[in-house]
Amino acid sequence: MIDGGRTGDDRSANREGTSMNDETRVFTRSGLQIAVAAAVAADRRRVAAILTLPEAAGRAGLALSIATTTDQSVADAKAALAAASADKPADPAVATDASALWDRALSARGLPMQKSDAPKPPDVTASLDASLKSRGMQVG
Secondary structure, three states: OEOOOOOHHHHOOOOOOOOOOOOOOOEOHHHHHHHHHHHHHHHHHHHHHHHOOHHHOOOHHHHHHHHHHOOOOHHHHHHHHHHOOOOOOOOOOOOOOHHHHHHHHHHHOOOOOOOOOOOOOOOOHHHHHHHHHHOOOOOO
C-alpha cells in the first residue's frame, strides 16, 4: 500500500492535532496508477479549456502561461484573460529569420555582431572524393 509517506499517528492527526482522515488516501499500486492517469487527463482538459477560451484570442502567450504554470481554474483563467490587454500584433517589418533576430538581440545588449572578412572555408568535396577513390570506392 502506498500512503504518501505518512505512517502511524501521522495518519490521524497533523501537528495542530486536527484530523487528517479526510485528506489522507491510501492507494494500491494499480489504484495509484488509475488516480495519476485521471489527474493527468483532468489537467489536460483544463489546459485545453483555457487555451480555447474566447478570452484567450489575442492573448495566446498569457493563456499558455496561465494554463501551464498555475493551477487556476478555467473560470479564474477566463477572468484573468478578460482583464488583460491583448498581445501586440506582430510587426511585419521585423525580421523573422534567426540570424537577424540574434543580431537584434545582441545589439540591444551592446554586443553588436561584427561582420567577418574571413574567407569561406574551402570546399572539401574534391579531397573527400579523392580519398574515397584512393580506397577503391566509387564516387558519383
